Structure formats: structure tokens, C-alpha cells
């Protein structure tokens with residue numbers, strides 16, 4: 407096992423304590439405010455805790471937001487809930503919480519780096535307190551799942567949702583895109599409950615059921631410029647390889663390809679990416695595929711990675727309640743609507759990526775980082791997804807990418823920083839860098855070592871980028887940048 411069993415026990419104790427705290431409030435018919443993060447992991451976490459409380463017949467309300475700010479604080483103060491639960495964020499905002507809402511009972515179920523000190527009113531479950539890697543071994547929805555299971559064993563049926571959340575946070579960092587660490591325990595739960603299968607194959611969405619060109623076009627990791635989002639070009643690409651898209655009248659799916667054809671496809675894709683100046687490891691095209699067995703074949707919920715993209719889409723396109731209700735078990739009309747949102751989200755991402763790639767000066771290279779300025783063209787809620795996709799496709803993959811969008815009406819820059827494991831192994835911690843640099847620029851930053859973000863006053867952006875560039879250089883030299 408990749409983690410230490412003693413630490414694991416302490417971690418489980420903190421989970422049980424959080425479960426008891428929640429149950430006590432509900433037994434007394436308390437009203438619960440749930441706030442969760444806007445990305446796939448946050449939406450999944452909200453769905454898990456929502457379903458858990460629903461099953462207990464509790465009184466609760468869910469709100470999904472991008473960060474914790476004075477609006478949330480104001481909500482809490484005016485509504486006076488008996489309990490506030492933060493999922494997939496909270497640990498980075500302990501000071502804000504202690505300054506403003508220290509007289510409210512608060513449970514935080516998070517896996518972001520902890521910043522500030524918790525006050526006595528806060529029950530916090532966070533893997534970082536137990537030396538467990540919050541960036542790749544457990545997600546916000548994973549922690550929420552463990553708490554849900556401690557509340558009632560029947561919530562084991564929510565395990566696939568936690569796997570979706572972990573994949574949404576790109577935690578498949580073990581060999582061949584496998585989920586490891588505590589995530590592996592959740593996978594075991596889901597497999598034993600007969601809800602999930604794990605196989606090794608090409609990691610394109612709908613590998614079992616979709617026509618091959620559609621599977622290639624719909625997948626965003628890897629993002630293949632000129633093929634992702636473009637079904638006709640994807641068909642032409644297959645034709646150039648002499649891979650037949652149909653068998654008689656029937657479209658073939660990726661699983662119908664022979665081993666020889668799969669090899670040909672992988673190496674051609676890697677060559678193609680290289681011809682675009684992108685270094686993508688062929689081995690990344692094959693990996694562990696997580697299939698939700700009870701979902702209909704053709705839906706985006708069947709493949710856990712695609713399910714995560716759908717949740718991300720609902721969050722980022724201002725429809726998070728759709729994503730939450732799907733995680734709570736809603737299908738039919740909710741799913742139909744979410745599929746429309748997903749299609750729109752894919753179009754939007756393609757538009758943004760096309761825009762960035764249209765002019766070389768839109769991606770600047772500094773000494774230690776790449777910088778993409780989304781101006782006010784890229785929506786600040788979507789800059790994170792754009793940053794994740796671009797970061798897998800950099801000319802020099804070892805330079806962190808800092809992308810930002812302008813939120814002109816609020817006078818803010820929304821920053822999304824991404825890098826890869828190789829760079830964090832050399833000492834770079836983007837969560838720490840975002841926190842330190844944002845503080846120096848009157849902003850707020852934090853996150854994980856590989857993926858982090860910040861909000862800072864717009865007029866500080868050049869200063870901020872300079873500081874980030876310096877801090878990356880310092881961490882690469884092994885210097886402590888202090889947080």
C-alpha cells in the first residue's frame with residue numbers, strides 16, 4: 407500500500423468524528439448549509455453529501471461556488487445554519503473563516519493544502535494532516551465519500567461518484583493512468599459493489615460503444631489539435647492510416663480494433679502530436695479505464711473520465727445544480743439537459759484553445775514558466791480547464807503553465823497554474839507559490855502542488871507573474887520560499 411497504516415487509522419478517526427458531528431446536528435433537526443467547489447470534484451462531493459443528507463431526511467441547502475468569499479460569509483451570517491459543510495474547499499480559507507464565522511459549527515472535507523489555523527468550531531478532514539498526498543491519493547469527493555460511508559454503509563453506492571471526482575481532479579497519476587493511494591480503496595468498494603469495472607485500454611471516451619472517430623474527437627486529454635472536437639478531421643485521420651471506421655454498415659468502436667491497428671493508431675497519434683510541437687507520451691494513450699456498469703452505454707456517464715467532464719461542464723457553465731442532481735441519481739430530463747451543456751462546453755473550450763493557438767504571442771515563455779493571458783476573452787470559470795488541457799501539450803512540458811483571465815467588472819485576474827509530477831519532484835509546489843505570490847499582491851492563492859490558482863487585483867498581474875517566475879526558479883534550486 408502506498409500509505410502508512412498508522413496515519414491511515416488517524417485519518418479514519420477524523421472521518422468518523424466528522425460523520426458524528428454531522429449526524430448529531432441532523433438528529434436535532436438542524437439546518438445544514440453545504441458549500442462546494444465549482445469543478446468536477448466539488449460537484450461530485452456536493453452530490454455525495456447531498457444524497458447522504460437526503461437519505462437521512464435532513465434539512466439542507468447546497469451552493470456551488472468558485473471560492474469562499476464575503477458573499478458566502480454573508481450568507482452564513484444572515485441564514486444562521488446549525489452546521490456549515492465545506493466540501494472540496496475550505497482548508498485554504500481558515501483565516502477568512504476564523505475572522506468572520508468563528509461562532510458557527512463548521513465541517514471541512516477538503517484535500518487542498520491547509521493555510522491558516524483552524525479554530526475550535528471547525529472539524530477538518532484533510533489528508534495533508536496525515537501525510538497523505540492530497541494531490542493524487544484522495545480527492546475532495548473521496549473524503550466526502552468516506553464520511554458518507556461512515557454515516558451509513560448504504561452510501562457505498564456513491565463510490566463511483568467519488569471515482570469520477572478523483573478523475574476530474576486528474577488524480578490518475580499512478581502508472582498507466584491508474585488511481586492509487588486511498589482512491590484505490592474507493593475503487594475496491596465500487597468494484598465489490600458491482601458498480602465499476604477497471605480495464606486497461608485506449609483512454610478515449612466511449613471506447614466500447616462510440617464510433618472511433620467520435621471517441622477521438624470527444625476526448626480532451628490528450629487534446630489533439632485539429633482532431634479534438636472535429637469529427638470529420640478525425641475520420642480523415644483514420645482514413646490516412648487505413649483504419650476502417652466501419653465494419654459493413656456498422657461503425658466500429660475502439661474495442662473492435664485489432665492489437666496491430668491499436669498500435670498503429672497510438673504511434674500515429676504520437677507522431678502527429680510531435681509534428682505539432684507537442685510532446686505527449688504514447689504510453690499516456692493507454693491506461694486504466696473506469697467504466698460505470700450501471701450507466702447506459704451511449705451516455706457520457708458510462709466512462710468515469712467523461713462523466714467528470716460533464717460535471718465540470720455543468721459547474722463551469724453556470725449550471726452546477728444539474729451536475730449535483732445527476733450525482734444524486736437524477737437522470738432523464740436532467741441528463742438530457744446536462745448533455746446539451748456538455749456540448750456547449752466542448753464548443754467553448756475548443757473556441758478558447760483555438761484562440762490561444764491562433765497567435766504565438768498568446769503564449770509567452772519566461773525563464774521558468776509559460777504564461778497565457780486569456781484577456782477578457784476566456785471566461786474566468788473556464789480558464790482552469792483550458793489551463794489543464796494546455797499544460798499537457800507544452801513544447802517544454804517541464805515548465806509550469808500560468809494562465810489567467812480578466813474579470814474586468816470585479817477588477818480581478820483569475821489565475822490557474824498547472825504542472826506535471828516530474829516538476830513537483832524537483833521541488834516545485836504551485837499551491838505554495840500561488841499562496842505566497844498572491845499574498846504579496848493583495849490577493850488570495852493556494853491549491854495543490856500540480857494544480858493551483860489565485861485571484862489577484864488586475865493591476866498587480868505583471869508584478870505577480872514576475873514573482874511566480876522567480877519563485878519557481880527558487881524552488882528548482884531547492885530554496886525555501888516560505889508560506
Ligand code: C5P
Pocket residue numbers: 443445473495498518789790791793821822823850851852853854857858859860861
Ligand atoms: O481554479 P483552478 O482550477 O485553476 O484551481 C486549481 C486548484 O487550486 C483548485 O483545486 C482550486 O480549488 C485551488 N485554488 C485554491 N485557492 C485559490 C484558487 C485556487 O486553493 N485561491
Ligand code: ZN
Pocket residue numbers: 447448494517545546547575
Ligand atoms: Zn478537488
